[in-house]
Amino acid sequence: MSDRTRGLKDVLWALALAGLVAAVFRLRFGLGATTNLTDRVPWGLWKILNMVAGVAISTSGFTVGFLVYVLRLERFRPLMKPAILVAFLGYGCSCTALLFDIGLPWRFWHPFVMWNGHSFLFEVFWCVILYFTVTAIELAPTIFQKLKAEKAAAILHPVAFGVVVVGISLSSLHHSSLGSLFLVTPERLHPLWYTPLLPLLFILSAMGAGIMFVVLVRILHAHWYDREAVFGPSRVEHELLIVRSKERNGAERRPVAAGPDMPMLTSLASIGTGILGVYLLLQLFNLIASGSWQALLEGTWESWLYTGEVLIVAVLPILLVWLPATRGSPTALGIAAFSASAGLVLNRLDAGIFGYFQDAGEVYFPSLIEWAVSVGVVAAAALVFLFFAETMPIFRTPVVEAGRTRKFGASFDSLSRVWYAALRGGMERATLVAVLVIPPAWALMYPPFHTEEPPDVTPAFRVTRDSLRIDGNGGGVETIFPHADHQERLGGDTSCVHCHHMSLPGDETTPCSRCHRHMVDSTLIFDHARHTVAVAKKEELAGLFPENHTCTVCHTKGETEAASTAKHCLECHKENTDWTTEYDESDTLAWAVSYMEAMHKNCMECHKKEAEGANRPELPDCSICHRSLAPRIADKRTVLVGTRRSRSRIP
Amino acid sequence: MKAILMDATRCTGCERCVAACIEANDLDPVQAQVDRAVTKDGLSENRFLSVPKVEEGRFVRLSCMHCLEPSCVSACLVGGITKTQDGPVVYDPDKCIGCRYCMLACPFHIPRYEWSSPVPFMRKCDMCAGRQNDGQVPACVEACPYEALSFGDRDALLRDAHALIGSGEGRYLDRVWGEHEFGGTCVLYVSDVDLGVLGWPAPGTESIPSLTEPLIAKTPVIGLGVMGSLLGINWVIRRRMKLARDGNGPHDGDGRASETDEIGP
Numbered sequence: 014m015s016d017r018t019r020g021l022k023d024v025l026w027a028l029a030l031a032g033l034v035a036a037v038f039r040l041r042f043g044l045g046a047t048t049n050l051t052d053r054v055p056w057g058l059w060k061i062l063n064m065v066a067g068v069a070i071s072t073s074g075f076t077v078g079f080l081v082y083v084l085r086l087e088r089f090r091p092l093m094k095p096a097i098l099v100a101f102l103g104y105g106c107s108c109t110a111l112l113f114d115i116g117l118p119w120r121f122w123h124p125f126v127m128w129n130g131h132s133f134l135f136e137v138f139w140c141v142i143l144y145f146t147v148t149a150i151e152l153a154p155t156i157f158q159k160l161k162a163e164k165a166a167a168i169l170h171p172v173a174f175g176v177v178v179v180g181i182s183l184s185s186l187h188h189s190s191l192g193s194l195f196l197v198t199p200e201r202l203h204p205l206w207y208t209p210l211l212p213l214l215f216i217l218s219a220m221g222a223g224i225m226f227v228v229l230v231r232i233l234h235a236h237w238y239d240r241e242a243v244f245g246p247s248r249v250e251h252e253l254l255i256v257r258s259k260e261r262n263g264a265e266r267r268p269v270a271a272g273p274d275m276p277m278l279t280s281l282a283s284i285g286t287g288i289l290g291v292y293l294l295l296q297l298f299n300l301i302a303s304g305s306w307q308a309l310l311e312g313t314w315e316s317w318l319y320t321g322e323v324l325i326v327a328v329l330p331i332l333l334v335w336l337p338a339t340r341g342s343p344t345a346l347g348i349a350a351f352s353a354s355a356g357l358v359l360n361r362l363d364a365g366i367f368g369y370f371q372d373a374g375e376v377y378f379p380s381l382i383e384w385a386v387s388v389g390v391v392a393a394a395a396l397v398f399l400f401f402a403e404t405m406p407i408f409r410t411p412v413v414e415a416g417r418t419r420k421f422g423a424s425f426d427s428l429s430r431v432w433y434a435a436l437r438g439g440m441e442r443a444t445l446v447a448v449l450v451i452p453p454a455w456a457l458m459y460p461p462f463h464t465e466e467p468p469d470v471t472p473a474f475r476v477t478r479d480s481l482r483i484d485g486n487g488g489g490v491e492t493i494f495p496h497a498d499h500q501e502r503l504g505g506d507t508s509c510v511h512c513h514h515m516s517l518p519g520d521e522t523t524p525c526s527r528c529h530r531h532m533v534d535s536t537l538i539f540d541h542a543r544h545t546v547a548v549a550k551k552e553e554l555a556g557l558f559p560e561n562h563t564c565t566v567c568h569t570k571g572e573t574e575a576a577s578t579a580k581h582c583l584e585c586h587k588e589n590t591d592w593t594t595e596y597d598e599s600d601t602l603a604w605a606v607s608y609m610e611a612m613h614k615n616c617m618e619c620h621k622k623e624a625e626g627a628n629r630p631e632l633p634d635c636s637i638c639h640r641s642l643a644p645r646i647a648d649k650r651t652v653l654v655g656t657r658r659s660r661s662r663i664p
Numbered sequence: 665m666k667a668i669l670m671d672a673t674r675c676t677g678c679e680r681c682v683a684a685c686i687e688a689n690d691l692d693p694v695q696a697q698v699d700r701a702v703t704k705d706g707l708s709e710n711r712f713l714s715v716p717k718v719e720e721g722r723f724v725r726l727s728c729m730h731c732l733e734p735s736c737v738s739a740c741l742v743g744g745i746t747k748t749q750d751g752p753v754v755y756d757p758d759k760c761i762g763c764r765y766c767m768l769a770c771p772f773h774i775p776r777y778e779w780s781s782p783v784p785f786m787r788k789c790d791m792c793a794g795r796q797n798d799g800q801v802p803a804c805v806e807a808c809p810y811e812a813l814s815f816g817d818r819d820a821l822l823r824d825a826h827a828l829i830g831s832g833e834g835r836y837l838d839r840v841w842g843e844h845e846f847g848g849t850c851v852l853y854v855s856d857v858d859l860g861v862l863g864w865p866a867p868g869t870e871s872i873p874s875l876t877e878p879l880i881a882k883t884p885v886i887g888l889g890v891m892g893s894l895l896g897i898n899w900v901i902r903r904r905m906k907l908a909r910d911g912n913g914p915h916d917g918d919g920r921a922s923e924t925d926e927i928g929p
Contacts, residue, residue: 045779052708052776055767083898083906116762116777116784123761129743131877138741174898182891186883197769200865212879269826374704399828412792634809 021237022399025392032389035382039113047382053373054366058383061365063110063390065191067357068141069215071103072223073230074148075184080284088277094155094407095234096227097158101148102394104141110390116484133193140187147180189216195364204305205319210295211364217292218326222357224285225330228278229350232343234408235274245272271343279334282346286327286334289353293327315363315371322363326356370572431547503576665732665850666796667818668805669825670725672855673835674812677715677723682706684807685713685727688792709776711806712789722857725813727789728774729842729851733871739769751818751850752791760785771872772863776810791850795853818850825854832857839867846894847871 020378039047050057080086110328112118124138150169159168169176192215195202208214235243246254300306309316331350333339370376401407549563567585569578617633624632686693691710699708705726706714713727730753737745737753744759745766762784767775778784792802800806805815825840841859842849846869854858860910 041782043780043782043784044777045781050764050779052767052779053704055764055774055777079894083894083901085898085901114763116764117760118762120761123742123759127742127744127759129738129741131738131873131880132741132765133876133880134739134763135741136880136883178891178894178898181894182887185890186887190880190883193876193879194765196879197739197872198771199872199875200771200863200869201768209875404679408848 018308022396025399028385028392029389030385031385032392035389036113038382039386040118044116047380049359049377049378049380049383051373051375053375054369054377056365057114057377058366058379058387059114060108061362062358062387063109064114065194065365066361067103067107067110067391068191069188069219069357069361070223070226070354071107072184072219073227074100074142074151074190075181076220076224077169077227077281078151078177079181080281082174083181089281091274091277091408092231092281093229094152095230097148097151098398098401098407099227099230101152102143102398104145104148105397106390106394107141108145109393110387112388125126126210133190133196136190137187137223140190144180144183147176147183147196150176151180151616155405155407168399187217188219189213191215191219192364201369201372202364202370203315204303205315206364206368208299208303208305210299214292214295214299217288217295218357218360221285221288221292222326222353224281224288225353226357227283228282229347229354231274231278231408232347232350234402235272235343239404239408241272242274243272243278245275275341278343278346279341282330282334284351285353286331287294289327290331293323293331296323296327315368316357318363318367322356322359324356325352326360327353329353330356371379397560453475616649665749665818666791666815667821667850667852668791669814669816669821669852669854671812671814672718672722672724672827672853672857672859673803674810675723675725676810677717678809679715680807680809681725681804681813682713682715684713684803684810685789686711688795705773707774707776709778709787712776712787716861718855718857718859718861722855724853724855724859724862725851726862727851728791729772729846730789731846731871732789732849733847733873735769735771735846736766736775738873738877739765741765748793748821750793750796752793752796754790754793755786755788757785762786769872771865775904789911810911816859818852821852825852828854844868847874 035047044050048057073092073096077089077092080089081093112121114489115121124135129135151173152164154169154173157163157169180410189212192211192213195207196209196211199207238249300309309319330349333352339345339349366377402415544567545563548566552563552566562575567580568575572578620633624630679873682696683693685691686696689712691712696708696711698765699711700706700714703711703714705716707726713725715723717723730747730751732747734745734747734753737747740759741763742759742761744756744761745753747753764775764777764786766786767773775786775788777786792800792804795802801815805813814824816824822840822843825843829836829838829840831846836854836856837858839854841853841855841862841864842851844867845865848871
């Protein structure tokens with residue numbers, strides 16, 4: 014009986030179980046560890062796919078209800094129960110997925126008692142919950158019928174029309190409000206999707222594509238259970254029919270290759286695509302009226318997405334349903350229905366996720382766990398759908414053969430061999446228990462996957478290389494600066510201030526020339542005595558008499574007292590400067606830390622210490638170094654930031 | 665209504681306000697330091713306040729703007745966020761269900777979520793509402809060594825801001841950020857550079873609740889209207905069907921009525 018769906022059910026069971034495991038992970042480790050949601054993209058797959066899109070695609074309950082109960086179009090009556098079932102399961106999916114999405118699931122009842130009438134989400138919550146109840150009431154007679162509780166079903170009969178009317182009102186409210194949810198993001202949502210018409214667009218597309226979805230469900234049901242009803246007789250039978258009709262009528266009149274339900278489905282799809290046509294016109298009107306058509310012509314990722322979405326949600330289904338060539342073909346109708354449904358989901362994903370990428374400045378892709386829960390919930394709903402389809406009088410053609418009386422529980426085996434087997438056999442029962450218990454238990458023991466490694470916060474000042482490359486004036490000429498050597502010669506770890514202190518506030522690097530420029534300057538870094546000794550030693554080694562020559566090694570003869578006559582440092586220390594080599598980023602040298610970092614880490618410590626000792630509490634204040642309203646550095650300079658190897662040139 | 669006015673030209677980016685904020689809100693300073701390095705704008709669930717660099721040498725204080733008509737307050741479905749009389753927009757963790765609609769609704773991307781916690785809450789600046797109740801100024805204002813921040817009555821601060829712009833001899837741009845944008849905010853800025861990077865919209869952008877609240881006020885009307893029209897349509901159709909059945913109704917090609925009769929329940 015259900016051989017056709019056996020493989021499908023196995024897959025659905027696997028997905029549903031995977032979803033269950035993922036859900037346990039999510040509850041155990043929280044949203045951050047299990048989802049890819051961020052502060053910039055706070056709403057992800059569960060909210061948008063399961064809630065916004067899931068609710069939208071379940072519109073069938075109210076649209077078909079409107080056609081059948083209010084407009085009294087009795088020809089759609091056979092689709093009433095499938096439509097209600099789809100709505101019930103769709104809303105059930107949304108509520109279930111939302112339970113995992115909200116941060117504190119055990120507080121799901123809060124909106125019942127804590128009201129905020131200004132919130133569209135509040136309205137959506139109430140309408141969804143109420144409408145879910147409505148679909149449950151609408152579905153109840155079918156279940157009562159199955160359970161042979163006709164009395165209970167009879168109680169519900171008189172209120173059926175009222176329930177449907179209430180349901181339609183609730184639906185018309187929350188389907189538009191789902192669009193209004195995004196009205197709060199005028200600055201964030203991409204202009205192709207943001208429009209004050211969002212509520213209207215949302216309800217129109219949901220109605221149109223929701224109708225197409227119930228058509229799709231009917232066609233899929235037919236594909237699995239009663240092919241003839243929609244697809245007509247099989248190929249062989251079809252050929253036979255042609256032969257027979259030829260014999261009978263003698264005419265070339267070919268019977269249509271479609272089942273008895275096709276006219277009804279085509280008629281319903283005409284209504285659905287008609288609504289989608291209105292939706293399409295409204296979209297075009299909005300594009301022109303709001304001027305967002307300009308964004309469409311930009312050729313961005315979003316504009317292509319928008320174009321594709323509109324094509325598959327409206328254009329393709331309308332063409333397939335209305336063109337004479339494809340009208341009446343079950344396959345074409347199936348494609349049209351699938352296209353509209355997929356387009357609706359894509360539209361909701363666009364308006365809820367993709368449309369925010371530009372503003373968020375980052376791309377969100379759901380994590381494996383998000384996918385697992387999202388798909389698992391839908392798979393579970395599909396299983397329940399198949400269960401209902403097989404055991405309850407949902408569709409016109411009953412699937413369970415008449416006369417085959419089986420108990421409710423036992424009939425579950427048609428849904429799942431796993432379940433059935435577990436109910437019966439000892440070994441199988443153990444297997445089921447293992448499947449249900451071990452993964453969650455394992456999940457409970459497992460450490461969170463995205464264990465956030467504390468990022469390596471580089472201390473602001475850390476000499477990582479003995480030598481630094483310095484380009485003090487940003488002129489593009491670098492010199493190799495033996496930093497460790499300087500440190501050692503100037504007195505070790507506490508010696509930084511000898512150089513770094515010399516720079517004026519506002520400087521971000523300390524050029525050598527700031528120190529090495531003037532021998533008799535009071536900010537002397539140039540150690541004259543040391544140079545004299547060093548030069549004398551060199552002269553001595555060269556066999557000269559130092560006392561006669563030492564001064565003139567650097568100074569002009571006769572004017573040795575003047576600093577201005579001294580040689581340029583580089584004339585002797587040329588070995589430290591590499592004028593020609595183009596440095597490779599990966600070489601062993603590091604860029605010098607910036608003045609700011611050196612200052613903040615090193616100087617501030619002393620300032621703080623001194624502040625206590627000298628009772629000068631203002632010493633560590635920023636304003637000690639940073640002048641208020643100081644003129645900004647106007648000249649172009651190269652800023653060397655930390656030990657990062659790249660430089661950014663400030664315009 | 666109290667407000668904070670920032671003179672962006674006076675800020676050196678020393679982040680003493682951040683340190684004070686961390687202390688006042690009892691946040692984890694080490695984690696805050698880490699978050700400073702890994703987040704784009706320096707805000708996190710451990711860091712309600714940051715001082716991003718707008719351009720070279722120009723820093724601004726960034727945290728909750730405490731809008732006069734806050735989008736988050738309007739969005740929260742359980743009413744967990746409220747705008748108090750004194751100005752602060754405060755969050756009630758006891759109501760929150762974790763839907764994160766406030767984060768989507770905030771035009772400034774301010775609310776942060778405790779993603780790493782299994783029992784997560786939204787975190788953001790509350791303008792030191794507790795300190796204000798005790799008669800103190802917000803911690804960040806108190807900490808600023810530069811007097812870049814000032815705290816006081818919003819109207820008085822607005823007057824100060826305009827006076828500052830007028831006396832600044834063209835140093836400031838002629839705009840007080842937060843005066844009208846999104847219906848006005850309780851954090852105001854004067855600056856010599858454009859502050860659009862903080863999320864400020866074009867001048868005079870209306871508040872977000874003004875986009876949604878008129879619509880949601882119509883909800884009961886729409887609901888009842890739909891219900892009424894449904895009953896009306898249904899009454900007309902039933903009547904036409906009845907008339908058709910009785911034989912004295914319109915016998916035109918009303919396929920709907922006749923068809924219904926044929927199938928019949």
